[in-house]
Amino acid sequence: MGTEQTPFLEVRHLKKYFHVGRGKVLRAVDDVSFHINKGETFGLVGESGCGKSTLGRTVIHLYEPTSGEITFDGIKVGEETSQEQRHLLTRRMQMIFQDPYASLNPRRKVIDIVAEGMDAHHLYASEEERRETVIRLLERVGLQKEHADRFPHEFSGGQRQRIGIARALAVQPDFIVCDEPISALDVSIQAQVVNLLEDLQKEHGLTYLFIAHDLSMVRHISDRIGVMYMGALVEVAPAEELFEHPMHPYTQALLSAIPLPDPDVEKKRSRIMLNGSVPSPISLPENECRFCSRCPVKSDVCKKSRPELRELRPGHFVACHEAD
Amino acid sequence: MENVLEVKNLVVDIRTQKGIIHAVRDVSFSLRQGETLAVVGESGCGKSMTMKAVMQILPKNARITDGQVLFHGKDLSKYSDRRMEKLRGSDISMIFQDPMTSLNPTMKIGKQIEEVLKLHRKEMTPDERRKRVVELLDLVGISNPETRYGQYPHQLSGGQRQRVDIAMALACDPDVLIADEPTTALDVTIQAQILDLMRELQKKVRTSIIIITHNLGVVANIADRVAVMYGGKIVETGDVRDIFYSPAHEYTKALLDSIPGAGDKERLHPIPGTPPGLMKPPAGCPFAARCRQTMEVCEKFMPDFYDQGTAHRAACWMLDPRAKEA
Amino acid sequence: MTNDCVKDSMFRKVKVDEAEREHLDAPMTSVLADAWYRLRQNRAAVAALFILAAIVLLAIFAPVFSRYSFKEPDYNAIFALPDKAHIFGTDQFGRDLWVRCWMGCRISLMIAVVAALVDIFIGVTYGAVSALFGGRVDAIMQRIIEVLVGIPSLIIVILFLMAFPAGVGTIIAALSITGWVNMARLVRAEILKLKNQEFVLASRVLGTSSRGIILHDLVPNAVSVIVINVMFTIPSAIFTEAFLSFIGIGLAEPQASLGVLINNGYQVLQNYPHVMIFPAIIIILIMVCFSILGDGLRDALDPQMSR
Numbered sequence: 001m002g003t004e005q006t007p008f009l010e011v012r013h014l015k016k017y018f019h020v021g022r023g024k025v026l027r028a029v030d031d032v033s034f035h036i037n038k039g040e041t042f043g044l045v046g047e048s049g050c051g052k053s054t055l056g057r058t059v060i061h062l063y064e065p066t067s068g069e070i071t072f073d074g075i076k077v078g079e080e081t082s083q084e085q086r087h088l089l090t091r092r093m094q095m096i097f098q099d100p101y102a103s104l105n106p107r108r109k110v111i112d113i114v115a116e117g118m119d120a121h122h123l124y125a126s127e128e129e130r131r132e133t134v135i136r137l138l139e140r141v142g143l144q145k146e147h148a149d150r151f152p153h154e155f156s157g158g159q160r161q162r163i164g165i166a167r168a169l170a171v172q173p174d175f176i177v178c179d180e181p182i183s184a185l186d187v188s189i190q191a192q193v194v195n196l197l198e199d200l201q202k203e204h205g206l207t208y209l210f211i212a213h214d215l216s217m218v219r220h221i222s223d224r225i226g227v228m229y230m231g232a233l234v235e236v237a238p239a240e241e242l243f244e245h246p247m248h249p250y251t252q253a254l255l256s257a258i259p260l261p262d263p264d265v266e267k268k269r270s271r272i273m274l275n276g277s278v279p280s281p282i283s284l285p286e287n288e289c290r291f292c293s294r295c296p297v298k299s300d301v302c303k304k305s306r307p308e309l310r311e312l313r314p315g316h317f318v319a320c321h322e323a324d
Numbered sequence: 325m326e327n328v329l330e331v332k333n334l335v336v337d338i339r340t341q342k343g344i345i346h347a348v349r350d351v352s353f354s355l356r357q358g359e360t361l362a363v364v365g366e367s368g369c370g371k372s373m374t375m376k377a378v379m380q381i382l383p384k385n386a387r388i389t390d391g392q393v394l395f396h397g398k399d400l401s402k403y404s405d406r407r408m409e410k411l412r413g414s415d416i417s418m419i420f421q422d423p424m425t426s427l428n429p430t431m432k433i434g435k436q437i438e439e440v441l442k443l444h445r446k447e448m449t450p451d452e453r454r455k456r457v458v459e460l461l462d463l464v465g466i467s468n469p470e471t472r473y474g475q476y477p478h479q480l481s482g483g484q485r486q487r488v489d490i491a492m493a494l495a496c497d498p499d500v501l502i503a504d505e506p507t508t509a510l511d512v513t514i515q516a517q518i519l520d521l522m523r524e525l526q527k528k529v530r531t532s533i534i535i536i537t538h539n540l541g542v543v544a545n546i547a548d549r550v551a552v553m554y555g556g557k558i559v560e561t562g563d564v565r566d567i568f569y570s571p572a573h574e575y576t577k578a579l580l581d582s583i584p585g586a587g588d589k590e591r592l593h594p595i596p597g598t599p600p601g602l603m604k605p606p607a608g609c610p611f612a613a614r615c616r617q618t619m620e621v622c623e624k625f626m627p628d629f630y631d632q633g634t635a636h637r638a639a640c641w642m643l644d645p646r647a648k649e650a
Numbered sequence: 651m652t653n654d655c656v657k658d659s660m661f662r663k664v665k666v667d668e669a670e671r672e673h674l675d676a677p678m679t680s681v682l683a684d685a686w687y688r689l690r691q692n693r694a695a696v697a698a699l700f701i702l703a704a705i706v707l708l709a710i711f712a713p714v715f716s717r718y719s720f721k722e723p724d725y726n727a728i729f730a731l732p733d734k735a736h737i738f739g740t741d742q743f744g745r746d747l748w749v750r751c752w753m754g755c756r757i758s759l760m761i762a763v764v765a766a767l768v769d770i771f772i773g774v775t776y777g778a779v780s781a782l783f784g785g786r787v788d789a790i791m792q793r794i795i796e797v798l799v800g801i802p803s804l805i806i807v808i809l810f811l812m813a814f815p816a817g818v819g820t821i822i823a824a825l826s827i828t829g830w831v832n833m834a835r836l837v838r839a840e841i842l843k844l845k846n847q848e849f850v851l852a853s854r855v856l857g858t859s860s861r862g863i864i865l866h867d868l869v870p871n872a873v874s875v876i877v878i879n880v881m882f883t884i885p886s887a888i889f890t891e892a893f894l895s896f897i898g899i900g901l902a903e904p905q906a907s908l909g910v911l912i913n914n915g916y917q918v919l920q921n922y923p924h925v926m927i928f929p930a931i932i933i934i935l936i937m938v939c940f941s942i943l944g945d946g947l948r949d950a951l952d953p954q955m956s957r
Contacts, residue, residue: 057851090855098848099848102847105849117856120856157367171856186366187583188594190582191593191595195594215512217584254513259541263569266541266544271516274513341687615666619660620659621656623664624660625656646658
């Protein structure tokens with residue numbers, strides 16, 4: 001997976017600000033650049049409020065970016081993009097949501113939920129074809145054809161999440177944003193969904209942006225991972241590289257905080273504890289490192305200038321003055 | 325070691341419009357002085373309902389239909405509401421998943437902790453109470469406890485709120501602390517801090533802890549003993565090392581198999597299907613429908629517990645000598 | 651225990667039916683069927699529903715099948731007490747009160763239902779537009795509502811009735827001037843809440859048109875709020891109409907509405923209490939039943955709220 005090929009999705013200097021009243025601005029996404037290659041899974045991790053979900057929603061054009069560029073398969077989407085072009089893009093870019101209880105319309109039957117995208121893009125010739133396609137999709141995600149005429153509230157969380165996946169697949173997309181698709185599910189069910197996503201990726205050559213806060217699952221599914229903190233990417237690296245050699249002090253703390261399912265290892269582990277308080281993303285000082293207030297290795301320079309992403313090892317980018 | 329809490333053959337039924345849900349089906353376990361017992365299981369397996377039954381805070385449509393909850397040998401299920409109220413918050417206390425909903429948003433946090441003392445420690449003077457609250461806030465690692473005393477819940481971060489919740493639960497030195505998914509709503513870095521705090525506190529105040537969680541990492545981190553629940557029943561109990569290194573029940577094995585190992589790019593091994601509904605629970609082993617080793621007997625009869633060591637037992641037909649012969 | 655029945659032969663592997671693993675416990679139901687079921691469990695609400703149905707049927711058919719007319723006087727039977735000929739008795743002009751009561755009930759209900767329909771039409775449109783457009787449009791529309799709420803609605807209604815000739819149409823118009831405001835606010839709040847739900851975001855991601863989102867996502871999920879609100883606006887419209895007629899600026903004789911009848915009976919209350927009692931009982935039944943049914947519907951449609 002060399003970086004020479006033209007990236008499938010390229011995000012450059014993307015900013016998404018929200019006005020939160022009284023002239024205050026929340027910089028949910030603040031100058032983020034990254035790319036995803038075709039067929040790749042890019043994991044995006046970070047703690048709540050770091051802007052990872054906003055980034056995902058901006059990439060898929062649910063939010064209008066404040067500034068910056070998003071190029072998808074050579075198509076740059078901006079103000080001049082026509083409604084028609086945008087509509088075509090909704091077929092190619094899809095999303096799987098976090099909350100299986102909120103992401104399906106409670107008043108519609110499963111068949112209508114799954115077929116919604118097909119309705120919008122006129123992807124069938126007859127009512128029978130519509131039903132057949134939906135049943136095929138349901139069976140593909142491990143459900144049965146009898147489920148087509150039921151309502152979402154009758155299903156368990158894992159089953160609902162699979163209905164959500166079938167709905168996204170129905171329009172045959174090439175790119176899917178998975179916004180914490182497993183964090184609301186039980187452990188044994190998480191693996192079902194992850195396996196399904198991996199199989200579908202192989203079958204259809206899908207490209208994923210996989211957002212999550214469960215790091216062990218992200219490590220498993222991702223080819224490359226980006227770590228977000230306070231609206232910015234602080235480290236981007238291939239998955240194994242990131243876990244074996246985390247370079248940013250925040251990534252190091254984050255990785256050391258994951259409890260591992262192994263009692264003997266847990267007893268012996270030492271953790272990097274972050275002291276200091278989490279700064280408010282609204283009043284973040286402009287000219288210092290975002291992680292400054294909690295960083296265990298900060299020096300004077302961190303207070304004076306904000307670090308940019310630097311490539312310190314092949315494919316491994318870090319935004320930290322102290323890392324080398 | 326003495327058993328602080330002993331639950332015997334507990335049965336809890338929930339009445340709903342569509343029928344009776346058998347949420348807790350014949351659950352027995354014990355909690356020893358000073359230990360941490362983790363109860364793990366999938367959502368809807370009855371783990372929260374069991375603890376609510378222990379605390380006698382079941383929802384209106386649920387009730388204990390059988391069994392005993394023995395706290396220092398006395399059956400709490402026979403206690404009147406009045407006596408239970410005295411016990412709750414003072415001898416047994418509970419912390420919840422979302423500290424935002426368990427704290428009163430319109431009341432200063434110091435006052436909220438004081439309320440607990442007012443209720444259960446009537447002999448304390450206002451000055452003593454205040455001193456105790458500051459002490460508690462300090463104990464749970466809240467910096468500037470004097471200033472924090474006068475702040476409202478919304479002025480604190482999620483992690484700090486959970487600390488306040490713990491301080492409130494510990495205010496009267498309870499013998500038992502029940503923590504229902506205390507770190508699920510928190511970020512991992514904060515989760516690590518709260519787990520550390522709970523471990524430290526236990527050393528200091530010798531409280532016995534029951535922690536309900538579905539995160540196996542959290543279990544490995546904090547538990548001494550583990551009870552695995554499935555389909556309204558406890559299917560396996562044992563020391564934390566027994567459970568992780570020599571699991572006996574097929575469900576426990578499958579559960580541990582389903583989490584990805586470090587650097588493991590292999591296909592995951594999920595447990596197929598979904599947990600059984602408890603409106604009409606299966607006659608046999610609740611896990612039979614999803615198990616890799618299902619036998620005819622599993623579908624027909626619920627297995628008894630088989631001892632696997634000193635304090636390690638599992639209810640699985642695969643442990644029966646006859647299963648090995650076949 | 652059960653072990654006695656366990657045979658050695660049972661210890662052989664069996665294949666688990668794949669379908670069994672994805673088995674759905676509950677029978678197939680829609681949200682509305684569920685709600686209907688919950689409503690039927692609520693005995694008070696069911697009773698209220700029956701009483702209201704009876705009142706509506708009587709209001710429609712009782713005057714039709716009676717040999718008396720609601721406005722023809724009969725000076726031979728002035729202030730007749732209830733008996734076989736006149737079930738509710740007669741008034742000062744000898745008019746049959748049974749017929750007049752149900753006629754009045756018919757008119758009161760009609761006014762209330764039409765006013766409620768106007769409320770739904772204006773309120774839902776206004777609330778939906780305000781919530782969907784957002785930004786400046788929403789701000790202006792909300793300021794207008796605030797101004798309307800600021801003026802006591804009874805004053806507007808009274809002024810309106812003094813300016814225009816009294817009649818059914820005028821009263822409906824008067825009730826509708828301010829009546830829709832509440833509906834607009836509720837619908838706006840509901841749609842604002844729904845608009846950011848993940849299933850609406852999903853529809854947008856799938857390329858569904860705004861029309862599709864309104865038709866399939868927003869309206870069906872806001873229906874319960876609308877229905878519940880109607881259950882409370884109908885009795886309040888009946889009450890307002892009765893109040894207006896009672897103070898003499900609503901409908902006038904020989905037209906009958908529940909308010910007109912109560913006003914009429916009130917004047918002879920001490921000598922002939924039956925003239926007032928029957929319309930009063932009917933209006934109380936209507937108010938109480940709508941209120942109980944409204945509560946029942948709220949619990950049935952929104953089970954989280956009652957928990």
